[in-house]
Amino acid sequence: MALQPCSAGFWDPVPLDSTPKTPAPPARLDYKLSFKDPFYYNGSIPFWKASDNVIKSDDFLRLAPSVPNTRGWVWSERPNPYPEWEAELVFRVTGTQIHGGRGLAFWYTKDSMEDGPVFGSKDKWDGLSIWLDSANPKTHTPTTMVLLNDGTVAMASGGVDPTKHMLGSCSINYRNTPGPAFLRVTYKDKTLTVSIDSLGNGQDFRLCLQKSGIKLPTDYYFGVSAASHSPADDHDVISFELKQLNPPAKTQTLKRPMEDAKIKQGEEFKEIDKEQKKKIEAAEFHIKQMKSAAEGDEVKGETTATLAAIFDTQRRTMENLVLVQMQIEALGAPTPEMLIKGQVPPKDTTESLKDSKNNVDNSAVLDEIKRVASEIQKESEKNIARIEAISQEHERKFKSVTDSLSGLERVLQSLDSRMIVQVNTMQTKMSEMTRESAETKGTMSSIGKYIVYALLIQGFLGVGVYFYWKLRVERNEKKFL
Known part of the structure; x- marks a missing residue:
């Protein structure tokens, strides 16, 4: 067909x-x-x-x-x-x-x-x-x-x-x-x-x-x-x-980030291996822990522990300085009190010979002293930097708290002003209602008085009419008789 x-x-x-x-x-x-x-x-x-x-x-x-x-x-x-x-x-x-x-x-x-x-x-x-x-x-x-x-x-x-x-x-x-x-x-x-x-x-x-x-x-x-x-x-x-x-088969797959750059450099693009993934996950876990700790009350404890560590480091530094001073004095150097007073003993030939013999030992001690002093200086600088960072962080937090408190004060002031306005408005309305009720009550009492007067007048008129009628009837009866 x-x-x-x-x-x-x-x-x-x-x-x-x-x-x-x-x-x-x-x-x-x-x-x-x-x-x-x-x-x-x-x-x-x-x-x-x-x-x-x-x-x-x-x-x-x-x-x-x-x-x-x-x-x-x-x-x-x-x-x-x-x-x-x-x-x-x-x-x-x-x-x-x-x-x-x-x-x-x-x-x-x-x-x-x-x-x-x-x-x-x-x-x-x-x-x-x-x-x-x-x-x-x-x-x-x-x-x-x-x-x-x-x-x-x-x-x-x-x-x-x-x-x-x-x-x-x-x-x-x-x-x-x-x-x-x-x-x-x-x-x-x-x-x-x-x-x-x-x-x-x-x-x-x-x-x-x-x-x-x-x-x-x-x-x-x-x-x-x-x-x-x-x-x-x-x-x-x-x-x-x-x-x-029947859609056509895909001829091109989506590329990963930075894959084109790697290809241009002649390198083979490789995925992240398991060890790198573990490191990334561990870093993310630590970051989350730090964030959660920073948001809670643990910040104060951490700050206190940091300050205690700084003070302990300074104390150990002073002990090391005292120990070095004692070692120097043991080698024959004058004490700090003698240097301040100017009491420096003169060297004799025997001591000079001893110094010449012990020159090597003294140079080694001086090198050790310099090394300890440099370490002490570096540690002090680190401690100073950490103290400054902690103080800045505390100042920032204190400022944020102060700003929040000022904002709350402004809100409370605005609420107080609104409450005052509302109270005044309520008092005004209550006084108006009281005045209106008093006026209404006075008007009602006046109307009641008028009603009583009218009833009394009607009663008097009724009594007068009754007696007038009675006298009139009696006169007519006498005339008839």
């Missing part, structure tokens, strides 16, 4: 046998042609664009709500560069009426982001469209239809029957299912396969359509649109994932 021309290529009207199951081809996800929760980054979906009337939630996109005559869409901003691909759409269609209120459409077309009458998108499209029609006027059941168009056929016009232009259809209920429904569209080896899973949570796909001989070019755009009629349904999109089928 000859192939019949269609929008984006050709199709074979004879379906393939779907009974044998072949292993799934290797695939690689393209995150730039996919989206799922969390959808938004800086208020938008990266690499995708949604129409203005789409309701954006944290875990789904409501393209068309359950309001009659509403529609919406979401389209990829980047074209598809892969000749073989697999797209998986996770959606949900829910409604309270018996029959559906229109449905969704999956698009792979040359043009994108245009409103229209076909499930919220344009008519006369160029490419592939899969209609998830939940309001089929003939069967009144959810129907999936696959259509190709070359941009010339107006499917939404009244004189065109879309069923005569579709590749095929199936009736798998995806409306008001317990969980979300899955639509998988695979294009491989010029074969288009459409599968739906409405109850298996993406683990039990049922074949809806499989056609061979179809040519879908690259650089087309993916999109999803929806529309609601009367009665209306909610049309939600939960995720969209695109995978490249």
Whole structure:
């Protein structure tokens, strides 16, 4: 049977046998042609664009709500560069009426982001469209239809029957299912396969359509649109994932840091051996210990121990100096008190001979004295430097504590001022309330007095009227008699 021309290529009207199951081809996800929760980054979906009337939630996109005559869409901003691909759409269609209120459409077309009458998108499209029609006027059941168009056929016009232009259809209920429904569209080896899973949570796909001989070019755009009629349904999109089928093998691996520099130097780049790793881990452990110790109360103990070590070193230095002085005096040198008083004994010839004989020993002792003195000087300089560093560190900490205390004082002062203002305000309000209550009480007492006076006056008037009436009656009786 000859192939019949269609929008984006050709199709074979004879379906393939779907009974044998072949292993799934290797695939690689393209995150730039996919989206799922969390959808938004800086208020938008990266690499995708949604129409203005789409309701954006944290875990789904409501393209068309359950309001009659509403529609919406979401389209990829980047074209598809892969000749073989697999797209998986996770959606949900829910409604309270018996029959559906229109449905969704999956698009792979040359043009994108245009409103229209076909499930919220344009008519006369160029490419592939899969209609998830939940309001089929003939069967009144959810129907999936696959259509190709070359941009010339107006499917939404009244004189065109879309069923005569579709590749095929199936009736798998995806409306008001317990969980979300899955639509998988695979294009491989010029074969288009459409599968739906409405109850298996993406683990039990049922074949809806499989056609061979179809040519879908690259650089087309993916999109999803929806529309609601009367009665209306909610049309939600939960995720969209695109995978490249049979991706090429990697020809280049990522290089390590400084690997290019090593290669230029003609050296072989080697990883860190186990001993170096152990040294690095030990250094990191010591650094962590020092940081934890510096943050706690151990700093004071460490400072005290350092000062004690410095004082002990100075004490041992003084002992060494005293010992050297005693050795010099033992050789016949005058004591410091004699030098201060100027009592230096003269040398005789015998002593000069002894000095000449012991010149070698004296030179050795002098060298030892110089060595000890230089060590003492170096140790003193080190101690002075350590003391200065410790004093600077203490000054810095004291300054930080002082700054913190001053900041706390300012905060307390501001709180005190606020409390004073609040107390004054409360006192003012209490005085106003007291004044108002007093005025109200005075007014009530005045009204009570007036009421009592009025009652008394009415009583007097009543008594007077009674006596007047009684006298009048008695006079009339006397006249009658």
